[in-house]
Amino acid sequence: MDAGLFAANLQPTTISLILWQVEETLAEAQNAAVDMELYKLNGYGVGGFFKAHKDTPRSEDFFGSLIIALPTAHEGGELVLRRKNESWKVDFGSLTADAAGNPRIGFVAFYSDVEHEVLPVTSGCRTTLTYNLKWVTSPGRLPSSIQTISDKRLQIVQSLATMLADSEYLPNGGVLGFHLHHQYPFSTSNALKGQIKDVIPWLKGSDRVFYDVCKELSLDIEAKFLFHADTYTLFLCDRVVNLQNLGQGVESSDQIIDILNDEGNGGTLILNEDRFRILGASVEYRAKGAGLGVMEPVDWINRHDAENLIKEQCVAYGNEVETAYAYYKACFILKLGRPGSREWYEAPPDETQEEIAARRYR
Numbered sequence: 628m629d630a631g632l633f634a635a636n637l638q639p640t641t642i643s644l645i646l647w648q649v650e651e652t653l654a655e656a657q658n659a660a661v662d663m664e665l666y667k668l669n670g671y672g673v674g675g676f677f678k679a680h681k682d683t684p685r686s687e688d689f690f691g692s693l694i695i696a697l698p699t700a701h702e703g704g705e706l707v708l709r710r711k712n713e714s715w716k717v718d719f720g721s722l723t724a725d726a727a728g729n730p731r732i733g734f735v736a737f738y739s740d741v742e743h744e745v746l747p748v749t750s751g752c753r754t755t756l757t758y759n760l761k762w763v764t765s766p767g768r769l770p771s772s773i774q775t776i777s778d779k780r781l782q783i784v785q786s787l788a789t790m791l792a793d794s795e796y797l798p799n800g801g802v803l804g805f806h807l808h809h810q811y812p813f814s815t816s817n818a819l820k821g822q823i824k825d826v827i828p829w830l831k832g833s834d835r836v837f838y839d840v841c842k843e844l845s846l847d848i849e850a851k852f853l854f855h856a857d858t859y860t861l862f863l864c865d866r867v868v869n870l871q872n873l874g875q876g877v878e879s880s881d882q883i884i885d886i887l888n889d890e891g892n893g894g895t896l897i898l899n900e901d902r903f904r905i906l907g908a909s910v911e912y913r914a915k916g917a918g919l920g921v922m923e924p925v926d927w928i929n930r931h932d933a934e935n936l937i938k939e940q941c942v943a944y945g946n947e948v949e950t951a952y953a954y955y956k957a958c959f960i961l962k963l964g965r966p967g968s969r970e971w972y973e974a975p976p977d978e979t980q981e982e983i984a985a986r987r988y989r
């Protein structure tokens with residue numbers, strides 16, 4: 628049932644307490660205020676369930692969902708949450724009353740990239756309210772004076788600084804990659820196809836911390852959309868690529884690269900280590916001729932999950948039929964020069980193949 632069709636008499640103090648907890652946990656790294664917008668009332672009778680889905684983003688400031696379970700007695704209907712290889716089960720049925728029989732509500736809040744489902748209710752009636760969680764202002768734009776340096780932040784600053792000071796780490800300079808932990812909603816409409824740079828103000832949790840730390844260390848960091856073109860090749864681009872333009876069949880990597888390149892505002896290929904060693908200079912020379920960038924193998928400092936990076940899209944999957952926003956996989960790319968200043972050397976676009984080879988293996 629949509630929010631316009633009912634009223635919920637939760638006490639303002641209860642709501643404030645829940646909101647405070649959400650800010651303390653999901654929004655801790657941002658130090659940002661959160662707004663909760665009542666979205667739906669869900670009623671589940673015996674046999675009722677909600678199949679696995681991710682909540683459909685409805686705007687770029689949407690970052691998660693809050694489920695409040697009302698104290699209607701029921702059994703079954705557990706909420707199962709999954710992210711990467713982890714899962715959690717919440718049984719609101721066992722929480723509807725305290726030991727003295729007073730009614731209790733339960734709640735769960737999660738980031739929008741957490742898949743969740745409600746298992747079938749076996750007796751009674753399960754009732755929940757769904758709220759959209761949004762940032763009140765874009766968190767990245769808050770004045771830095773009101774941000775605290777948490778322990779996590781300090782730890783990342785220290786380990787990055789130690790790594791970069793090590794003269795044996797990337798002695799000729801190189802590229803470091805960080806897979807964003809969260810997915811973010813981007814507009815897919817042709818008129819205003821989302822651009823990756825727009826994600827910066829909305830970064831969540833550890834993604835926010837990592838980005839801010841790199842900026843504090845004056846590193847050359849950029850966010851990029853990340854696609855797997857084939858087993859050897861990753862593709863970076865700056866604009867949303869409309870994946871519906873891919874056919875149903877198995878595309879060749881050249882076709883995929885063409886689409887990514889046309890739609891994603893040009894892009895950069897990353898070859899894997901072996902391919903780069905064998906083909907490096909010649910591929911780079913040809914790609915430059917075709918208006919593409921080529922990046923040397925990236926030293927990824929975290930692993931990306933096994934999800935299919937190219938066809939993952941929430942459209943057929945969300946809690947609402949909505950195609951204007953979709954989640955995309957993204958990464959940070961840090962270009963590091965040689966030990967010392969770690970300042971990046973930007974090669975001229977008209978390098979010959981010999982010059983490229985000489986620069987790579989100098």
Ligand SMILES: O=C(O)CCC(=O)C(=O)O
Pocket residue numbers: 667669677682694706743745755757946
């Ligand atoms: O009822 C629940 O626990 C989950 C509801 C839900 O996932 C949704 O409204 O999108």
Ligand SMILES: [Fe+2]
Pocket residue numbers: 680681682692743946
């Ligand atoms: Fe949901």
